[in-house]
Amino acid sequence: MRESFDGAGNSGYIIQPAATVASMAPSFSTVQDVDLRVQPVDEVLDRVARSLQTRFHEGTVVRKRRSVGAHTDRDTWVRIERRSLDKITDQGWNGTERAARLKGVAMPTWRQCVVWQDEDGPVMWRADETSLLPGAPVGSAVLSDAPDLPEEWWSGLNASLDALTGHQTGRVATPDTEAITQDLVTTSIRDVFSDGFDTTVRRWTPAHADLNWANMTAPVFSLFDWEDWGSAPQGLDSASLWAASLAVPALADRVRQERRHDFESRDGKLMTLFVCSKILGLHAHPQDPRREPARRMADQVVEGLQAG
Template sequence: MRSVDLRLEPVEEILARAESALQVQLDRATLVRKRRSIGAVTTRGTWVRIERRPWAKVDGQGWNGTQSAASLHGIAKPQWYAGLTWRDSAEPAVWQVDETALLPCQPIGTAVLAEAPQLPDAWWKAFNASLDALAGSRTTRVATPDTETLTVGGITGAISAAFGVAVEADFGPWAPAHADLNWANMTGPEFCLFDWEDWGNAPRGLDAASLWAASLAVPELAKKVREERHEDLSGRDGKLMLLFALSKFAGPGAHPDDPRVAPGREEAARLLRQLDGV
């Protein structure tokens, strides 16, 4: 199957189908195009997000993350209103449309930040309360970070491939996680967490480790994340999740211009030494 990037593909037919089904108009001037999703503000003051997911990635939960997240409580997230799903008639793919409330303010930045955002104490309080409420929820879903279903073998395999060391993973109970926690999926100065398509059960620390890894180019920000989510990251599960997050950009295939690579490799070496004593 060919690789599809919605930033480059014609999407007018898809937008028109979503408009017709939801009985709404999309403001083309607000259109945001990403690799596998597009979104826009509607004429009734809501947000419509459209995602394309390959059929091979649809395993029973691949299209309803935003809908199922509507059942979660105690989390600052956009309210979900309506959804629509159809199978592509020409290619093995599924289109998912979700209409939600607008975000309270702008996303903090790109997924990986180059400078620290100015976030008030109230933001960190809401951030912690939401992650704690999420972890205390219940679901049968399994997290799919980067659209890949999370498994113990996948975690240990990624760590071993990146750092050349075999690790044992005897994880404690898994709990719900957002599974795509980065600075592009949160708003500020008012906290709101969005893009819920990959959420599900994961080892403790997945979300905190992901955000910490996305902050490594800004040492004071990475330190702040680790301090705020210390309980998630201080145990063996948390350290393994930190290594798993680092494996995505600090391994042999690291991009030479990524400012997180050098500190990430230093952190990986430190974590591997610590794991022997955890």
């Protein structure tokens, strides 16, 4: 379950094709279908390099489904994202820039950005330049093997998440690029789980909204990719990280232990069901190894909520 990194290389970029990704290449019939792991991006990289007056080091380009990143010649990192206009809310599309004001949260320092609208369709591109990460990402978004994390890493995670929830923001979190609202929480839970309990969220706090193992570094803790952060139900980040850990039971248990004050809260229980709905719902992968542990935990949570 690791992200596939690939690309093509000239103008200072080395991107190596990945047959497993290319074999699953989607048709580009709609804006949402474009996958930057297989879509040509040389012109985009050239444009960003010119605009930011920098060059990208060869062999450092990392390609994901909707973003591309690279190491610059001034020892910074540039992350480029493509997003359709209908996925850009009224609050704008400057999450990484706005996150720069968050105190007490370990993250790269934001430097500058460039934004433009695509000439060929209702799409915008955004490139944010930040300081380099203090280490490599822990792994892929969803882990299948336990990472070797020092105790200081867990302390850093807790300190940053606790500091984040102490802030205030008018932004709305957009996990999976969709604004999280009370209606979304209720609909997501009701589509998968039985009735008989209230789904009303009581406490909304700032959240990263894309907390997974690919967006944190180790052995020094740092949290990056802030484009979707904003107000969300208490426990969204903790539940998201737990869900990304379910294929490694000991790791999932450690996440619940470290963030137990979130999971023990009523809103944290609702967020557990919210993330489980994505693993167990209609469009979930039938061979996802997280399905059984998610089902077991969801049953316990539902039973507890129904009991009041």
